[in-house]
Amino acid sequence: MKYIFVTGGVMSGLGKGVVTSSIAKLLQLAGLNVSCIKIDPYLNYDAGTMNPIAHGEVFVTEDGGECDMDIGNYERFLNQNIPKNHNITTAQVFSDVIRKERDGGYLGDCVQIIPHITDEIRRRITSVGIDESLDVLIVECGGTVGDIESLPFLEALRQMRATCPPGEDVLFIHVTLAPSLDVVGEQKTKPTQHSVQELRRIGIQPDYLAVRCTQPLQDKTKEKLALFTGVDIADVLSCHDAESIFEIPIILYEQVIVDSVFRKFGHTNLMDPENWSSWNNVVDSMTKQGRTVRIAMVGKYVTLTDSYVSVNQALRHAAADLGVSVKIDLLDSEIIRNDIIPRYDGILVPGGFGTRGAEGIIQTARQARLHDIPYLGICFGFQLAAVAFARDALNMHDAHTSEIIPDTDNVVVHLLPDQLSDHATGGSLRLGAHAINIKHDTRASNIYQSDTIRRRHRHRYEINTDVIPRLEGAGMIFSASSDDNRRMEILEIPSCRFYMGVQFHPEFSSRPGFPEASYRAFVDAASRI
Ligand code: GLN
Numbered sequence: 049m050k051y052i053f054v055t056g057g058v059m060s061g062l063g064k065g066v067v068t069s070s071i072a073k074l075l076q077l078a079g080l081n082v083s084c085i086k087i088d089p090y091l092n093y094d095a096g097t098m099n100p101i102a103h104g105e106v107f108v109t110e111d112g113g114e115c116d117m118d119i120g121n122y123e124r125f126l127n128q129n130i131p132k133n134h135n136i137t138t139a140q141v142f143s144d145v146i147r148k149e150r151d152g153g154y155l156g157d158c159v160q161i162i163p164h165i166t167d168e169i170r171r172r173i174t175s176v177g178i179d180e181s182l183d184v185l186i187v188e189c190g191g192t193v194g195d196i197e198s199l200p201f202l203e204a205l206r207q208m209r210a211t212c213p214p215g216e217d218v219l220f221i222h223v224t225l226a227p228s229l230d231v232v233g234e235q236k237t238k239p240t241q242h243s244v245q246e247l248r249r250i251g252i253q254p255d256y257l258a259v260r261c262t263q264p265l266q267d268k269t270k271e272k273l274a275l276f277t278g279v280d281i282a283d284v285l286s287c288h289d290a291e292s293i294f295e296i297p298i299i300l301y302e303q304v305i306v307d308s309v310f311r312k313f314g315h316t317n318l319m320d321p322e323n324w325s326s327w328n329n330v331v332d333s334m335t336k337q338g339r340t341v342r343i344a345m346v347g348k349y350v351t352l353t354d355s356y357v358s359v360n361q362a363l364r365h366a367a368a369d370l371g372v373s374v375k376i377d378l379l380d381s382e383i384i385r386n387d388i389i390p391r392y393d394g395i396l397v398p399g400g401f402g403t404r405g406a407e408g409i410i411q412t413a414r415q416a417r418l419h420d421i422p423y424l425g426i427c428f429g430f431q432l433a434a435v436a437f438a439r440d441a442l443n444m445h446d447a448h449t450s451e452i453i454p455d456t457d458n459v460v461v462h463l464l465p466d467q468l469s470d471h472a473t474g475g476s477l478r479l480g481a482h483a484i485n486i487k488h489d490t491r492a493s494n495i496y497q498s499d500t501i502r503r504r505h506r507h508r509y510e511i512n513t514d515v516i517p518r519l520e521g522a523g524m525i526f527s528a529s530s531d532d533n534r535r536m537e538i539l540e541i542p543s544c545r546f547y548m549g550v551q552f553h554p555e556f557s558s559r560p561g562f563p564e565a566s567y568r569a570f571v572d573a574a575s576r577i
Contacts (some may be wrong), residue, residue: 089190092137095135199250202250292331343363366563448460536553
């Protein structure tokens with residue numbers, strides 16, 4: 049087993065996740081069995097209870113984990129599923145240690161951060177590598193060096209290098225920033241010098257620096273950084289701005305990182321050029337500019353684009369495959385006006401929760417239908433499209449979801465009877481991949497070309513099956529279901545050019561070069577308008 053640990057310095061938001069994914073991708077292209085872990089040093093048990101505006105989207109794994117959005121980056125770069133135990137939080141580590149203490153697992157010991165917490169962190173990391181027979185495991189430690197929260201994790205990583213058995217190897221990559229403040233573009237090294245000092249103070253000397261900068265790192269900046277940080281000049285890597293994040297593996301490859309990592313691990317790099325060109329083809333398709341399709345994404349988490357990163361990505365994967373490009377406008381469902389909708393080639397409503405902005409989503413779903421603009425509703429966008437249709441086509445003016453109006457007479461979306469007793473918030477949603485059965489001779493079967501698919505879910509409410517005969521009589525059909533027909537999964541209106549809602553989240557299954565079929569069909573319909 050070999051480990052690469054990625055730490056962050058200077059400030060958050062530098063793109064540690066992209067550096068981690070890119071290194072992993074390069075090693076995967078070199079024929080190694082790799083995977084990634086994300087450490088999140090916060091006290092939430094998982095990302096499920098966090099506001100996407102503060103922390104980015106909650107990424108759902110195949111096995112139902114509500115994870116940090118970096119897990120989505122790993123999946124998209126590596127084109128492989130990442131299980132939920134690859135997202136380690138402080139809460140998970142501490143609760144395990146505390147439970148074990150209560151169970152008498154440490155009888156006689158004084159239970160401490162070192163060694164008990166650090167041992168548990170190390171156990172979680174190494175067991176992933178062993179269980180999955182990985183060649184290289186890349187572990188990204190969230191937060192910035194110097195934070196109190198990340199100290200136990202960094203200490204555990206330090207110990208792993210210090211106690212590395214023969215044959216195992218550990219490398220550290222520190223991601224920092226070289227800002228340029230003046231017009232001449234001098235790249236400043238002081239922030240990096242300080243953050244490496246901070247790292248060394250806790251006993252970690254980085255092997256590589258991955259330095260974020262707007263322009264490629266100048267030679268004199270590299271020399272200075274090498275001198276002050278003790279990192280070999282060849283291992284000071286420029287991570288300058290790129291048009292697409294998928295170009296970062298190429299930028300790193302050109303700085304011979306793969307040869308260098310192999311050398312440090314005592315192996316020879318045998319990357320097959322075929323592999324390399326397959327990735328280049330994906331990147332080319334993602335960066336070439338075709339005709340622009342204008343998509344409005346109408347949701348409530350609009351102040352941070354990372355709130356819907358997988359949806360954004362899925363639209364781009366679909367567009368790349370179709371040879372078009374998408375311009376995505378993120379519109380606030382709380383203030384959306386009816387006349388905005390017809391200005392777009394396609395309308396997408398992503399998932400959401402709660403009352404704020406819900407009426408705007410219902411109006412959006414309605415306007416898209418009335419103007420026959422291609423519509424894709426995800427989860428909340430699926431549920432509220434059914435509500436909008438019931439109000440218009442069935443004259444149920446008070447039609448609603450019981451999530452918002454619990455006691456309305458015309459409940460179109462509700463909790464299933466066996467869900468009513470469930471009161472916990474964290475982890476209480478229907479999560480992860482479930483099998484979905486698709487009806488023949490529907491748009492859905494045409495799109496998916498299969499009777500069953502598996503897709504990831506994250507929701508609590510369901511379409512009220514009592515209303516379905518009336519909705520279907522008025523022209524909205526339910527073309528897929530799961531759980532023995534108890535849960536509806538896809539709706540469509542055959543008389544519209546493209547009007548579809550899905551209870552699941554197709555965006556979590558979309559990868560560059562492998563777009564998810566419903567997103568592809570939606571962008572295709574929008575491009576024909
Ligand atoms: N709020 C809805 C539910 O819980 C939809 C969830 C979502 O869009 N992810 O069922």
